[in-house]
Amino acid sequence: MKIWMGGGAALIIAGAILGLSLLNRQDEPPAPPPATQEAKSPWLIGLSLHMTTDDYGVFMSKAFQETLDAAHVEYVITDAQHRGEQQREDIERHIARRVDALVIVPTDDQLITQETNKAAAQGIPIIAVTAMPGSKVTTTILGRDRDNGFDAGKILAEKLGGQGKVMVLNTPTDLTRLRLRIEGFQDAIRSTGLQVIATKRSVSKEGCMAAVEEVLREHPDLRGIFAPFGTALIGAASDVRARGSKDIIITGIDADYEVLKLIQEGWVAATLAQYPSEHGRLAAQAALRILRGEPPMPSVEAPFQIVTQENAAALARELWKRELPGTP
Secondary structure: OEEEOOEEEEEEEOOHHHOOOOOOOOOOOOOOOOOOOOOOOOOOOEEEEEEOOOHHHHHHHHHHHHHHHHOEEEEEEEEOOOHHHHHHHHHHHHHHEEEEEEEEEOOOOOOOOHHHHHHHHOOOOOOOOOOOOOOOOOEEEEEOOOHHHHHHHHHHHHHOOOOEEEEEEEOOOHHHHHHHHHHHHHHHHHOOOOEEEEEEEEEHHHHHHHHHHHHHHOOOOOEEEEOOOOOHHHHHHHHHHHOOOOOOOEEEEEHHHHHHHHHHHHOOOEEEOHHHHHHHHHHHHHHHHHHHOOOOOOEEEEHHEEEEEEEOHHHHHHHHHOOOOOOO
């Protein structure tokens, strides 16, 4: 049995084979393993997730579990529910459980620096699934954040003919990977006639919809939106779709299943897909490599893909094992 902790309650997972169905079991202790269970290694690996409410969190953690299940290694997973203070507490709990290695997908990498470095000082190797400057990280799973932002900006500039007002969405937290994506976007449009007239912050679909609505009231001639994470893409496209006009061009980063549907329908022009399952697998393998005494790799490159209407259906099958509606 694998223990999930999040929001102050313990949740029990019945194993990777059954997927990610969570059972609320706040007070009931885990059942003992069956006698036929294969012997586990003495290691315990922690995963501190930013959230599990999007496709990335679900599939990343599932691949992490499957990789460690295959190696017969135990793990503990926490869900910060996109709250920086919660993730600080989560990391302290991983330290208290004496994990042998800790994988972190940060919700605010600057806020958790103290806790991350405390873990590292106690000899716990840190595997970061994104850049985490200021933290003592053993291995970083690189997400090509700046380059992805640049590519999304280049596509937006091309679609708009290099002219027009655009807005940028961001999260409320100080997240390095989002900063790098936005910096890449800004580099791509610097020599064009695109003008960033607003940057709005929200992490929810509804908040991103409201942000687009607010900017459109002040700038009805808005022509483009850069949305550097999945929920922002969904929120921005949902607001534009409600207006029934495809005059506003949207590009961004992340390829949640809902994002791919919006691309297929023409509400999002393009996105840069990350591969969450690969992130989970690579992070788990990096932790195992360290614990086996092999030389750690300072960084590991993760795959990416530019997604448009031409390949959205194929990516839905590859990433999420699902068909898009209307796919032949």
